[in-house]
Amino acid sequence: MVADPHSYWDASQPVVTHLDWAVAVDFSRRVLDCTAVLSIEGAGVLDLDTRNLDIASVTALPEAVPVPYEMGTVDAVLGQRLRLVVPPGTLALRIVYATRPESTALQWLEPAQTADGTHSFVYSQCQTIHARSMVPVPDSPSARITVHATFDVPEGYTAVMAGTPGQISHGGRRFSYDVTQSIPAYLLAFAVGALVSERIGPRSLVWAEPSMLASAAWEFAEVETILQAAESVMGDFPWQRADLIVMPPSYPYGGMENPQLIYLTPTLVTGDRSLVNVLSHEVIHHWTGDMVTCASLEHFWLNEGFTVFGERKVTELLEGREVAELQAAIGRDALDDDLRYLQDTPELTSLRLHLEGVHPDVSSSWVALEKGNLFLRAIEESVGEQRFAAFLRDYLDRFRFRSLTGEEFVAFAEAELPGAVDYEEWLHGTGLPDGTPVSRSRLLDRIRSLGNTLPEAALAGSWGATEWQVYLGQLQSPVDTDLLSALDDAYSLTASRNSDVLAIWLHLGLLSGYGPAVPASVGLLATVGRLKYLKVLYHALADRPDTHQLALDTFAAHRHRYHPIAVTVVSARLHPA
Ligand code: BES
Ligand code: ZN
Numbered sequence: 001m002v003a004d005p006h007s008y009w010d011a012s013q014p015v016v017t018h019l020d021w022a023v024a025v026d027f028s029r030r031v032l033d034c035t036a037v038l039s040i041e042g043a044g045v046l047d048l049d050t051r052n053l054d055i056a057s058v059t060a061l062p063e064a065v066p067v068p069y070e071m072g073t074v075d076a077v078l079g080q081r082l083r084l085v086v087p088p089g090t091l092a093l094r095i096v097y098a099t100r101p102e103s104t105a106l107q108w109l110e111p112a113q114t115a116d117g118t119h120s121f122v123y124s125q126c127q128t129i130h131a132r133s134m135v136p137v138p139d140s141p142s143a144r145i146t147v148h149a150t151f152d153v154p155e156g157y158t159a160v161m162a163g164t165p166g167q168i169s170h171g172g173r174r175f176s177y178d179v180t181q182s183i184p185a186y187l188l189a190f191a192v193g194a195l196v197s198e199r200i201g202p203r204s205l206v207w208a209e210p211s212m213l214a215s216a217a218w219e220f221a222e223v224e225t226i227l228q229a230a231e232s233v234m235g236d237f238p239w240q241r242a243d244l245i246v247m248p249p250s251y252p253y254g255g256m257e258n259p260q261l262i263y264l265t266p267t268l269v270t271g272d273r274s275l276v277n278v279l280s281h282e283v284i285h286h287w288t289g290d291m292v293t294c295a296s297l298e299h300f301w302l303n304e305g306f307t308v309f310g311e312r313k314v315t316e317l318l319e320g321r322e323v324a325e326l327q328a329a330i331g332r333d334a335l336d337d338d339l340r341y342l343q344d345t346p347e348l349t350s351l352r353l354h355l356e357g358v359h360p361d362v363s364s365s366w367v368a369l370e371k372g373n374l375f376l377r378a379i380e381e382s383v384g385e386q387r388f389a390a391f392l393r394d395y396l397d398r399f400r401f402r403s404l405t406g407e408e409f410v411a412f413a414e415a416e417l418p419g420a421v422d423y424e425e426w427l428h429g430t431g432l433p434d435g436t437p438v439s440r441s442r443l444l445d446r447i448r449s450l451g452n453t454l455p456e457a458a459l460a461g462s463w464g465a466t467e468w469q470v471y472l473g474q475l476q477s478p479v480d481t482d483l484l485s486a487l488d489d490a491y492s493l494t495a496s497r498n499s500d501v502l503a504i505w506l507h508l509g510l511l512s513g514y515g516p517a518v519p520a521s522v523g524l525l526a527t528v529g530r531l532k533y534l535k536v537l538y539h540a541l542a543d544r545p546d547t548h549q550l551a552l553d554t555f556a557a558h559r560h561r562y563h564p565i566a567v568t569v570v571s572a573r574l575h576p577a
Helices: 210-219 223-234 277-285 301-319 321-341 366-383 385-398 406-416 423-428 442-448 465-474 481-491 499-512 517-527 531-543 548-561 564-574
Strands: 015-026 031-041 044-050 053-061 069-071 080-086 092-099 106-109 121-124 144-152 158-161 164-169 174-184 190-193 196-201 204-208 243-246 261-264 292-294 402-404
Touching (some): 053 069, 144 190, 196 210, 196 223, 223 301, 261 277, 292 301, 301 321, 321 366, 366 385, 406 423, 442 465, 481 499, 499 517, 531 548, 548 564
Parallel strands (some): 204 243
Antiparallel strands (some): 015 031, 044 080, 053 092, 164 174
């Protein structure tokens, strides 16, 4: 049995198989008043994970006997253990409790913090270890549950959840959902706001605030094409629906693979579909992450590495090999940045992590995504695309709706594709092994041959977001500020509407002492809460003596608008331990 260092529960204890969850949303108190009925197999000591929950009562069913429980001391990483003894014959535990306004899973937004400014909004983000601050459960990805949930909301609000929608009752104020496939608790996800939807495919709605709906529906109209490309790589879609929701601007991630309700940052709605690869990424997660799941955050690369691999296959099918290779090169640039940043903690550059006492939000980096992808690419290069494609299907079959460790993956790969690569080195080694696959494309070579020179309009005039990111990524920093000014004059990069391009451009500008990058960075940090941008821009601002204080002041001014996870991660960067 492998213990999860981020959960008090372990597999020797009674098992929770199902959650029946009743939630009443109270915007004025910023509290969810909840009853959780956990179906239980087994008896004896049971440790549930909690954080910032006020437990009112625990009762064993069917006899309705009160169960004494004990709350442990608060641990900064793990939260608080809820220990109880499950009496023999128990079928379920009923726990009545409330969340606190400080729940780390929940972001409560004032109307002014939403796109439309008319209604309050609340949503959950449970990955990595925040389900426990919303519901008392075994909050380890090695534990899987099915779910039935109801949400009572004020009039005029809609509750959406990552699951299959059921009845709407109580005069339109109670929404019910089911998750019939077993999921780890971190995939519990819901949002409540003034949400409306539009059908964009046979199995897909997009949800958004009214003012965003039409542009979102256009931006993500290719969802069914993406799903079908994904199915051709991964096999039949293992869920019923593939709905999407455009989150408020402070959402901390680009996207999140909540099954049947993909969360997407509004920064993807660029008007030119140039960032839809994030949607492909979250779609692929429905197989790798949601269906086959890492057993703990120490094996997070199994979720993310496989997903980046699948995402690039979808990109290759839909946009061609050249684009997929360019995106791989952009990913490699981000990885190289993180490898430099992690120089003093090389253990965080291994795929297999050791995270006892370490918060997985703070340790998470591009290593899981991009080095994980490179590991799989290395195996593919060694055995050939066809054999690897068959291996991928075998892997998905073998671990369907199960959670596994990196060691289990390596044992499986060693048996199926013996000696394809140095598996141990890839799993446990730091940095990148010799012979790491590299991107190859004519366009990539052409862009990289520019070096630190201004590209001519005949070439760059037709560049999209992908080409710009490759070009900016290959510039040697610090870049001469004359070149940066010339680029801005010719191509208006400081005004880019593609936030991925903008963030890379501003980062380069800050590293190079380019004046206009400072106010523009502060502007982005004031409007968007996506961690991918917050991490690099705050770090670059804080690193320069002339803008160090500005970084602290900007964070102080806007931290109340960021999701609690983003606040923790940025604080760790601004004030290293
Ligand atoms: N599952 C991740 C988001 C995540 C990562 C949540 C780490 C908690 C901890 C999601 O699938 C993801 O990888 N998002 C990326 C975009 C992706 C296209 C690389 C992001 O947020 O930028
Ligand atoms: Zn991902």
